[in-house]
Amino acid sequence: MSDKGTLAIYWAASCGGCEIGILALNEKILDVAAAFDIVFCPCIMDTKARDVEHMPDGHIDVCLFNGGIRTSEQEYMARLLRQKSKVLVAFGSCAHEGCIPGLANVTNRQSIFETVYLDSPSTDNPGRTLPLPEVQHNGFHLALPVFYDTVRTLGQTVKVDYYLPGCPPEADRVWDAVVAILEGTLPAPGSVIGAQTTVCDECTRTRSEKKIKAFKRTWQVWPEESQCLLEQGLICCGPATRAGCQSRCPTVNSPCIGCYGPNAGVEDQGARLITALASVIDSNDAEEVERIVREGVPDPVGTFYRFSLAHSLLRRAALVPDEERHELPLPRAAQ
Numbered sequence: 001m002s003d004k005g006t007l008a009i010y011w012a013a014s015c016g017g018c019e020i021g022i023l024a025l026n027e028k029i030l031d032v033a034a035a036f037d038i039v040f041c042p043c044i045m046d047t048k049a050r051d052v053e054h055m056p057d058g059h060i061d062v063c064l065f066n067g068g069i070r071t072s073e074q075e076y077m078a079r080l081l082r083q084k085s086k087v088l089v090a091f092g093s094c095a096h097e098g099c100i101p102g103l104a105n106v107t108n109r110q111s112i113f114e115t116v117y118l119d120s121p122s123t124d125n126p127g128r129t130l131p132l133p134e135v136q137h138n139g140f141h142l143a144l145p146v147f148y149d150t151v152r153t154l155g156q157t158v159k160v161d162y163y164l165p166g167c168p169p170e171a172d173r174v175w176d177a178v179v180a181i182l183e184g185t186l187p188a189p190g191s192v193i194g195a196q197t198t199v200c201d202e203c204t205r206t207r208s209e210k211k212i213k214a215f216k217r218t219w220q221v222w223p224e225e226s227q228c229l230l231e232q233g234l235i236c237c238g239p240a241t242r243a244g245c246q247s248r249c250p251t252v253n254s255p256c257i258g259c260y261g262p263n264a265g266v267e268d269q270g271a272r273l274i275t276a277l278a279s280v281i282d283s284n285d286a287e288e289v290e291r292i293v294r295e296g297v298p299d300p301v302g303t304f305y306r307f308s309l310a311h312s313l314l315r316r317a318a319l320v321p322d323e324e325r326h327e328l329p330l331p332r333a334a335q
Contacts (some may be wrong), residue, residue: 001106004036004037005037005038005062006061006062007032007036007037007038007060007063007064008039008040008041008052008060008062008063008084008093009040009041009064009066010041010063010066010081011042011043012042012065012067012078012094012095012129013067013068013070013071013073013101013245014066014067014068014095014199015094015096015100017168018064018066018092018094019043019044019066020168021166021169021170021174022174025171025174026141026171028171031178032178035178035182036061039051039055039060040060040063040259045133049076051212052077053080055084057084059084060081060084060086061086061087062085062089062181063081063085063088063089064091064164065078065081065095065154066095066168067092067095067103068094068095068098068099068152068153069151069152069153069154069156070101070148070151070152071145071147072146072148075192078157078158079157082159087239088161089160089161089193090154090163090164092164092166093154093167093223093261094170095163096155096248096302096311097153097269097308097310097311097312098153098310098311099310100167100306100307102151102156102307102310103301103302103305103306103309104227104312105164105315105316106193106316108149109148109149113130113131114130115148116246117130119160132144133145136258142324145183148279148318149319150310150319152310153310153311155311155312156310157177157286159189160271162177162187162189162192163193163235164177164192164193164194165243165259165261167259170244170246170248171245173194173244192242192261194242194244194260196239196243197243197263197264198238198239198242198243198263199239199245199250199256200238200239201240201245202243202245202246204251205226205228205229205232205245206226206228206260208228208237210279212230213283213292214233215234215277215293216232216234216296217296218234218254218255221233223253228328229250229255230255234255235277235296235303236257237255237256237258237269238250239258239273239276240262240276241256241258241260241261241263242260242261242262242264244260245259245260245307256305258273258307258308259307261307261311262267262308268313268314269284269304270308270312270314271312271317272311273304276305281293313334
């Protein structure tokens with residue numbers, strides 16, 4: 001029997017970038033391997049859900065779960081890994097806030113399927129076939145996971161012990177979490193592992209009193225390299241975003257897009273950013289303010305809730321009665 005800890009890594013509705021974030025540990029990945037046996041990681045190992053089902057409850061010391069909950073299979077795995085894990089970490093922005101998959105909450109399953117399978121220019125589907133959860137075909141019963149109308153975060157699905165934000169989490173922050181786990185110095189359960197301040201506190205750009213007459217898109221301006229980007233009219237999410245990335249985007253002349261989520265004490269990142277921008281618009285005329293916002297922010301949801309819609313107070317666009325299908329049966333456990 002190994003005296004090392006056990007580690008599981010799983011992805012749900014996500015892009016795989018969090019696995020790349022772990023690899024960005026570089027040679028420190030060897031220290032992780034020395035401290036943990038990886039017992040489940042579909043990305044790199046031929047392990048199955050049934051292997052996890054056969055583990056005793058609490059067998060996994062730490063599970064890094066990345067991705068939001070888009071399907072019934074992902075919900076089943078979230079509940080299963082919660083049951084089998086002593087410590088469950090919402091790893092990365094998708095698990096923490098819903099991230100880019102969560103932007104689909106502005107629509108519903110039917111519209112998504114019609115766009116993907118019927119109406120996109122590259123789709124060849126003359127029979128207008130759409131995926132179904134269950135179907136009988138040539139005497140066989142075929143089943144797919146249920147595709148939910150709403151993307152949920154991991155914390156909206158099961159109890160989460162810790163949150164490690166970022167898209168993906170920076171390698172230095174991943175290592176900080178590994179060290180905290182090994183040394184037993186983790187914060188109180190339910191905490192976000194990382195800084196408690198904002199990206200602006202890490203940013204080295206020069207700031208003065210902000211007076212904005214117009215917001216500009218990134219392709220419309222070549223920013224001055226030392227002045228605050230927001231003061232140059234670029235919508236920078238730094239005032240409403242948790243620190244931890246070493247302000248990497250502003251450092252390379254690109255505005256912060258908010259992937260580290262709300263800073264400590266902020267319930268809704270989008271609302272905080274809206275408040276920050278409203279405070280710097282240089283006008284007391286309601287019509288002019290409306291014009292500045294309309295022309296400079298053509299995509300309000302994608303601007304203010306790019307990473308956090310599913311986690312926000314809004315969560316999603318309104319659904320008609322009975323449209324949500326979260327209560328459909330979960331898939332049967334693998335045999």
